Amino acid sequence: MRVVQITDPHVTATGTLRADAIDTGQRFKAALDHCRTLDPAPDLVLLTGDLANDARADEYAAVAAIIDALPADMPPMALLPGNHDDRAALCRLAENWRFAPDYNATDFVQTAIDPGGGLPVVLMLDSLVDGATEGRLCARRLVWVGERLTHAANRPVIIAMHHPPFVPTIMPGQPACEGTDALAALLARHGGLIGSLSGHLHRPMAATFCGASSWVGPSTAYRLPLAQTTDDLQRAAGERVCYAVHDWSPQTGLRSAEIVV
Ligand SMILES: [Fe+2]
């Protein structure tokens, strides 16, 4: 099973640039186009949050224009919200997707992806707190996770969430995502976690969470320096577009890599 993870595109309105320098829409499109050339082809493409830069309608219109123009052979996609996103706008975007969010049932943009055939079940979680940068998995969201884990008994499970479930040592001051201890307890009870996939930090990182691989994917838009200023962002405009690929088989487990376009 091959999963592509494209994260933190921070798309701005058509005709505008992030920090007056970065064409984030073009960079998002470059990652989407490139992943279709992979061999073997991806089974699934996960968009792990911060699709828009400021959750504005004209930014989601730009995202929709990019996605609507993808060819019919694009692998199935699923999304979850980041702290820069708007839940209702994301749901409109994914309304007709094969893996549309379970939004009306929960008020949160969460999706359970079951490819069948003994392959891993992917749980896309909503760690968005309205108006805040930091993330949270509240009790209601964790009830949904518990139900899906019960349903996925004896199956391997991958968790995807925008905010990483660990605090990186290299970026001091990053707050922990609330609720990850309770999430870890649910996952430990299930026993089948093979990996967690996140974004938000705009640079690839690896750790362990609940005894399994925990990966942070690189932003397609720009790699965050450890300090963040407009100058830093403008310097990042010349960097290559990056995304991540995660391959899983029962024999090898989960193997993750950064792809540079
Ligand atoms: Fe981001």
Ligand SMILES: [Fe+2]
């Ligand atoms: Fe973020």
